[in-house]
Amino acid sequence: MDISMLSAFSNQMADAVERVAKSLVMVNGRARQPATGIAYADDIVLTADHVLERENNLTVQTHDDRVLGAQIIGRDASTDLAVLRVQGLGVPLATAAAGARAGQLALAVGRPSPDGVMASLGVVSKVGSSLRIGRSSAILERYIQTDAIPYPGFSGGALVDVTGAVFGLLTTGLVRGAAMVIPMDIAMKVASALTKQGYVKRGYLGIVSQQVRLPPAQRSDAQEYGLLIMRVEENSPAERGGLLIGDILLAVEGQPINDADDLMAVLHGDRVGKPVAVRVSRGGIAQTLTVVVGQKS
Known part of the structure; x- marks a missing residue:
């Protein structure tokens, strides 16, 4: 491959990470490893439910090193999603990507520490049609699998395309021993229900x-x-x-x-x-x- 083409490709990947990075916050909701959250609406963050091991004393840290208090609006263990309200969040909001397709390049991006974002490159391995979640009665209409490595603290982070638009939310809390991605349109439907009533009707x-x-x-x-x-x-x-x-x-x-x-x-x-x-x-x-x-x- 021509070195200039490789350099352009490399820079495009870095630009994609940089684009989504400001929409990702570090979530402090458990004693050990912090996790990640995605800012998708004004003062609202979407994250993984399993990373919130306490109800109170939650904080998030933004890309510009501000530490802000967060409150749980709603959470749904069945889909491993939770919504946080963060007054004065003031960060750029994530943009949803078009539907993922198997074979597309994808970047797993998280903010697992105060040191900044981390990223790994892979592809969309599979777009599944439905997934029964654990022993619950919940069915995830679609799910995404990727071979991009989800490092510790990536739960609640984003799988993005080459422009930095978000395919979905990363979580290791749905299937034991496996990282899954909840497509953004489905995550947003759950988030809407959680914002309105604090739970998901089934x-x-x-x-x-x-x-x-x-x-x-x-x-x-x-x-x-x-x-x-x-x-x-x-x-x-x-x-x-x-x-x-x-x-x-x-x-x-x-x-x-x-x-x-x-x-x-x-x-x-x-x-x-x-x-x-x-x-x-x-x-x-x-x-x-x-x-x-x-x-x-």
């Missing part, structure tokens, strides 16, 4: 189910399986809506339900308290019931 029907293969006559290209209802909780949305043990759940609001992940994904917070069309097979006959989605406690 819907539920109140059933215990098991995946079963559908009879040939009920299968389609989009659906080979359904959920056999094994138990209906007393006084649950499912019971009030008329769902019965032995029903096979086929679809909710026209979206095929092949497994429990499909069901959790369709019962997102926007549907809590609203009626949805639930299509079931009862005794081999398909019928549609109306169920008002409950809120999972």
Whole structure:
């Protein structure tokens, strides 16, 4: 490679890091290693929930060495996201990148110490379609994996493109032993809910189910399986809506339900308290019931 081209490429990477660096703060919320946060709105910082081991005496340090007090607005352990309010933050706000694609160059950037930012270079290894998070009922609609090294303290930091725009938030708190990236559009939806109400709404029907293969006559290209209802909780949305043990759940609001992940994904917070069309097979006959989605406690 021509040395001038290599130098130009190197400078472009450094420029990308410099561009996002002023939007990253060091977060002091635990006894050991500090973490990172992303300034995405005036006086508001998005970070990883697992790095906040205390509720009080939180501080952030900015690129210009100011140390400011921070308060938790809301936090969601299921998605490992938390929102902090920092009065007088006054730093440039991060810019979201267009959707990541496998193979794109990416930089993992964090501010894990008062010494400044750190960065590592890699690629977007994978953009996954969905991820069940631990033992919780939460489903991450999309996720990003990268081979860029997330150094200690990078949780809450940014995976950025070659212009310094943010693909997503880095965290090591979702999957044990693995660094994941929460796409910025999804992180912003969670952050919006946390800012408004301090928590994330998640819907539920109140059933215990098991995946079963559908009879040939009920299968389609989009659906080979359904959920056999094994138990209906007393006084649950499912019971009030008329769902019965032995029903096979086929679809909710026209979206095929092949497994429990499909069901959790369709019962997102926007549907809590609203009626949805639930299509079931009862005794081999398909019928549609109306169920008002409950809120999972």
